Amino acid sequence: MQQTDAVAVVQAWQEAANGQDGNRLVELSDPNIEIVGPRGSGFGAQLLREWLARAGLTLETQRIFVRDQVVVVAQHGVWRSVETGEVQGEADLASRFRVADGRVVQFARHDHLDQALEAAGLDPADELAGR
Numbered sequence: 001m002q003q004t005d006a007v008a009v010v011q012a013w014q015e016a017a018n019g020q021d022g023n024r025l026v027e028l029s030d031p032n033i034e035i036v037g038p039r040g041s042g043f044g045a046q047l048l049r050e051w052l053a054r055a056g057l058t059l060e061t062q063r064i065f066v067r068d069q070v071v072v073v074a075q076h077g078v079w080r081s082v083e084t085g086e087v088q089g090e091a092d093l094a095s096r097f098r099v100a101d102g103r104v105v106q107f108a109r110h111d112h113l114d115q116a117l118e119a120a121g122l123d124p125a126d127e128l129a130g131r
Contacts, residue, residue: 010064014095017059035051036109059093066128072116072122075094077093
């Protein structure tokens with residue numbers, strides 16, 4: 001799999017998450033996906049579905065960094081109440097993905113781009129031009 005393929009998988013994954021399409025999100029994920037967040041990590045499609053149902057998070061991509069099968073996406077996130085749709089908060093953040101065999105095997109959210117790049121072993125030279 002080429003770097004561009006990994007980016008395409010991540011972009012499709014993000015579109016499914018933003019669209020609250022749990023079935024598509026699971027299709028694009030390894031059955032034992034690792035989900036890493038501010039409160040720790042866990043594994044599996046059921047956890048992914050639970051995260052999607054409660055997060056109320058929409059992410060707008062600003063920059064993409066990639067090397068091999070590791071992708072870091074700088075994003076602007078907006079959290080909305082699942083019940084009312086009201087904006088609960090927003091922030092710039094970054095997501096780190098590891099892709100294998102055409103599926104996301106790890107998704108990690110970071111509060112800062114530099115943290116995500118460091119955790120991924122990437123640097124500014126890995127930015128994808130003209131995303």
